[in-house]
Amino acid sequence: MLRSFLLGVILLFSLSAQAQFIIKGKVTDAETGDPIAFANVLIQGTTIGMTTDFEGNYLIESKSLGDSLKVSYLGYLAQSKPLGKQEEQTVNFQLWPTSFELGTFVFEAGENPAFEIIRRASSKRKEFDKRSLEAYETRNYTKIELDVDNLSEDFRQRKSVKAVTAVLDSIRQLTNDEGEKILPVFFSETLSTFYFRNSPDLKKEIIEKTKVTGVGITDGSTTSQITGSVFQEYNFYKNWLRILEKDFVSPIADGWKTYYDYDLMDSVLVGQDSCYRLQVYPRREQDLAFTGTIWIKKEDYSLKQVDLTIPKAANLNFVERIKIQQELIATDAGPLLPAKTRVLVKIGQVTEKTAGLLAKFYTTSDVIRVNEPMPTSFFNQAVELKPDFNQYTADFWRSTRPDPLTEEELAVLQMVDTLKKIPIIRFYSEGLKFFATGYLPVRKVDLGPWTEFGNYNNVEGLRLGFGLRSNFKFSNKWLLEGYGAYGLVDQRWKYKAALTRILDRTRWTTLQLRTSRELDQVGLEMENLEGNSVFLAASRFGTLRRPFVSTNHRLTFQREFFKGFLLTTGFNLAEFDPLFNFYYLEKDTREFKNRFETTEFRAGIRYGRDEVIIINDNVRASLGSNRWPIVELNYAQGMDFLGGDIRYTKLNFYLYQRLTMGIFGVGRYELDAGKIWGEVPYPVLKNHLGNETFFYTTAAFNTMNFNEFASDQFISLRYRQSFEGFLLNSLPLIKKLKWRMVGSANVLMGSVRDENVANVPVFDPLGVPLRSFGRLDPSKPYVELGYGIENIFKFFRVDFFHRMTYMDQPEAKPFHVKVSAQIIL
Template structure:
């Protein structure tokens, strides 16, 4: 289940103890909203600032009787609070008729020079390496985390909807958010307890997960992966903070001066430490920024407390609000260490105030800090088994002893609520529908089988015509040590049955020794990747595209059998040794053939290749994070690089194999987070084939005749337009995440995102290989005269889910039917 479907599931499936709550709007004497006005309880350090629409909400566990509202150029106003809860307040500020006194208020653009707040900010930069965990050679601490999802904006109209008929009992206990003031219903809770160890001298860190508990979804790996991916650790001292695949400029960043306005608002003692209070807010709208304030110590310049709230105009989808609080405790009189981290996210289909959605709340508590206890290097190399069954089945005594923050009444009720809901047929139906849409499989629990995937049922191509496919896989649980999977398909034009079958078995969990094999007999569009695939179940989008550019008739019949051994001796370092036996022939020989010269054939020409290969592949993915300990694991991040080295050896004569050759290939893919300028994806690939082989065993430069944007392909090349035995390619694609459009007033509200791409390939094809494949009815050409290149510009986030790219061919216009320009697109849900 992907992250968006999980949120929609939370939406569909589904007093206050604070002493003072206020909410409303600040306006001027003409009724216009006053953004970024200062709102705080009198004689306290508890406050907030209004958003772009002048709205505010503030809550405290302490009882206050007066609210103070101020803004530069207006008279400060004190409002008596007649009740503990005061909503829908309308605070009108009058234009100031006298000079400001000692009260510091703010608004509009703030100066960069002679600004005491920025002077303090510079001292924070210079001292940040001396604060917190960085002061020590080694460190360790306990970490408790709870993640909760709540259905929010509950009202009587929602409770009476038909979708909740039979589920009315879930509304018996409601609560109110101290951040937004909205009523919500807790419906999911996940708890973890772990010990963290780190060494600053070698820059390594290790986290041992000792306990994990969630409300009713222990065996749903997709939900666990969603929670892990959604809430990753961050450091407010970093220049950029990553949330939901986006990089937000930190208010403590060295680039913050150009991004935020800073104002020194107050100073006071906090925990016997004199601290300054600085308020900040963005200089421009629609950028990935925060507003809020922080308290900083006057001697160490360490952060004591910080609040961050994402502005509503920020270019991010499906998220209405993000609010973060971090509190630091003082240890040994001068060391400030993170004590509590709270993050609230309001997921919603729309950003309107009244729209309903789902709260995602993460609370992380840190305790028992210890320092300068060295550990051997081997300690950090050995990875703990994060999802050991014992970790998932800790008893109540374990949680009583290790919860660093007790559950409140509503959080305790989540476990009982989900146990009850799982017995309600209507809830189970909702859950099953969303699970099917997310995973693509229909679960048949009594058989321990999943049917699917449903997204491959229908297809079309020039060889098969209309194609129907059905498949299934074994599934006892997320950590199955073995798995069987297969499919059958039928083409109504060629009237042939196709199939694919795969089996894999995890022999050793510690080294992740896996044995696998399978067979596939199907029709495929080869040449969509320079690195050949041995996947017996996969299918390229080009093989089933209903709409294509030009004739899509260069399809291949493939009969592939594989056998592989894979091991992971070190974390994220995999070695796979395997063998394959392939039989390849054209699926449409009248339009496209794979003929080659064969002296042993009666006609001197053969149209089918039978080839046995042995390959060794090494894959290194530093930084990759996965969950699960079964034969199949799930990746929970996409920020890691991938280095791949593959050596293939073909043996002539063995199992009637036709050719003797060697092939060496290397690729390196790396995502680059360029701070506030977006994300760059890069891939470099090189390869060479030694020996004489026909077209079906050469490296085809991956063209793309579909209407879909496919990374690592050339959208202005036809299939098989360039063929090589030696090649080097480069792909660059940069997503600016709306940084440029946010500066254009007329279109900034559309939250569009800019893409640019550059692709190039150089290659050679020997005369021997060209002569061997001479009878083919397509021209054999390599981009050896000059580097073939393309470039593209694109616009994404159109209506929040569509992207369109305009692709331009750079050269080789003399090729037959060369396409100078193409338009491709993709659908998808992205934050």
């Protein structure tokens, strides 16, 4: 019996010695609830530990057990929790972000050992850049969540907010460890297939299924086009990554040593790959650069994974944090593609009494095939929705998601659905959308634009109006729109009515019939300023300069023949009826005439090689180009039939491009050239747009007076440079203000033929002097130079302009100061 007892004790100790302890759990961000990938988890007092995976999970198996578990990661406060004695336990952590401050770098003699690793990684950028593939195709799942956070007590006590606080307080999962609330307002899931083709550089995403729920979201077709993965692409093998319309330098870019410093932390095993783990730091904390960790494979110096943050100290407005985590996998051809990407953008409070915004993006990708390019015609539409994109079952999403929704995400969906039903929330969300878009959806029509509801000027006095248009719910083939307005002083009705037939939505093809009667100003015609709504609205308020009643009847046909190439053609009948003292001498009879009619045939082409276009309901909308310029060529032929009084020919060329210039910021140029053949009244000439207001605009020459110059042949180059934080980020006192330098240069050359000068009489038939226009010297350019500071108190900009030529003109001033307000990051 004693022997049996001793054997039992020995066996018990033996089993205890072989006991395997299992500790598992998840590490998340305490503010956002998002998983923290690549965090270090260590049993204190031992060397046993691991790093969390991309979902923030960890699992440690150990034969020994300490008294506590510690989690740490750069940019977060470290945290420890006690361990129990049980063989299997779950310990979750929520880490609080902390401000990251650069320390002092001290290196011994010789080169920093991290530099050689980065040098080799940078030299192999082309080898591993996915853009070097001939083509690739991926299957993507994308998840987006938007939350209102920083719910201050002042914000919560507002009458409009109290309606939701009771609901918010009832959902436990929508809090962090400190009990602070977030208010979800949007959640989407999208399943899509993404296609890329090289030479030429073409992209396309087909949205197969999308599930969108959000406060104020009424049209899934438009929203679904921007919730896919095409707008969530982050390629660290580019020199510059564009995020929120800002360009951030990659840690392995050409010239990396100019922007970054590095620490080689250690060598680690990531999956089956042995990697260098390097800490990266911006040399100047206010530069648009990243801080964080990158893992580079020892075998071939390719990126394995990144965990990078744009720190709060960077020269950005309102943005408290941008965090990007990414895992990369190699394709059979060699270049890397992202397998998982997570992005967090935290927008701070504009004022202490407002709330902040939290945006989360998550994308997983499976490679379908590489180097099997689709035909060029396939890429005609950048984003395409499948006909049944919004038809699905709950089982479909459960089987499609790479991972099930967390408790927090399920609570988010519950909260968004609840908010949508609260009347005060609907009122505010619709009101905000009305202000931003100009239109208020009411069933099958949109009321607006609100800019037409009222105005005041010296001709009309108080102007009252009302407009509406049909929307996608009415028809996806027909668009009806129009407005009417009445001036209480001039007692004239103004109106616009248009009927558009959408013939093809894939290769955008439309036919439009439009008629309008409106007040215009010579050189400030509404048609030329439709892309600058703020300046247009301001120019129609107060004193109108050389106003006239413009009546137009137009037939227009549009067709996109291939990606980026749009053809426009049509006829236009117009009447010019001046409200100021205007006369011209008729070409043949040399009689005085003060009004005229034109009949024009028009044709134009527009080409944007990489311009991103989406179909917003029944309207084609451009989101701009990434790399290549946008080119336009327009032709108009004036004819003397169907009521036309004048024969002439117009040709115009326009070129625009945005230039990424690295440390020097971003440049933009516009080249505009044109010629008019024929003898025409000066309102038909190119009346160069001046700006006599105190406000800065990119649409005008800011030192030129209204109606100062006109030309029948001209060429202009307008260049503006945003230096971001260049130079000012290095000045000890100025850099704290986050001011940014701007500069501009505008050059114009033009001329007018003698016959177009001769048709303008000096006096009217009653002998009253007539004002006409200034004439540019064809050998002497008009030049203005500008410089200034933007981001003053985050909103204001001041520009100083010098007029360099034509100082002998009446009322010419050599120096101008212009101000403007803008909301920029």
